[in-house]
Amino acid sequence: MADRDDIDALIALMARLPGLGPRSARRAVLHLVRRRGSLLTPLAELMATVADSARECLTCGNVDTAEICGICRDPKRSSSLLCVVEDVADLWAMERSGQFRGRYHVLGGTLSALDSVGPDELRIPKLVDRVSSEGVEEVILALNATIDGQTTAHYIADQLEGRVPISSLAQGVPIGGELDYLDDGTITAALNARRRV
Secondary structure, three states: OHHHHHHHHHHHHOOOOOOOOOOHHHHHHHHHHHHHHHHHHHHHHHHHHHHHOOOEEEEOEEEOOOOHHHHHHOOOOOOEEEEEEHHHHHHHHHHHOOOOOOOOOOOOOOOOOOOOOOHHHOOOOHHHHHHHHHHOOOOEOOOOOOOHHHHHHHHHHHOOOOOOOEEEEEOOOOOOOOOHHOOHHHHHHHHOOOOOO
């Protein structure tokens, strides 16, 4: 039987999750405890299962329950197109669109001199190896439009120069976006990436 210290420890752990602070974690734990049979127990069991079975794909870095993820194993996916993303959340976001039918490469972050993250701490050497050995015909850089993301994109472009064509996602005004709410950098990127109608 859990005592109050266990509940407080659960709240503290939940508060460490992205998007949850102490108050939200407290509300979530209270909700789970109130719905112990229908929510808390199944959630705990599933979390234990995922903790045992989840692993990083040896090829691309995606999270799956097999050593090679379903995307890398899918024969219908094009092995000639390789989309480079910072982390698994970015891969999952790309997959939600249902538009990309190639394969992925998860870097595991971005280059950052301040945080002492260099190319060897990321999966950049593995990317260069994959481009050479897997018959990749185009690399799409789908990195975030941050300073570290752009620095990483330039570094990767330098590493792959002359080996394979490299493209990046378009940047600018989002669908449904209003100019009045956009920052200066987004408007500048949209102007620079303009095209004829």
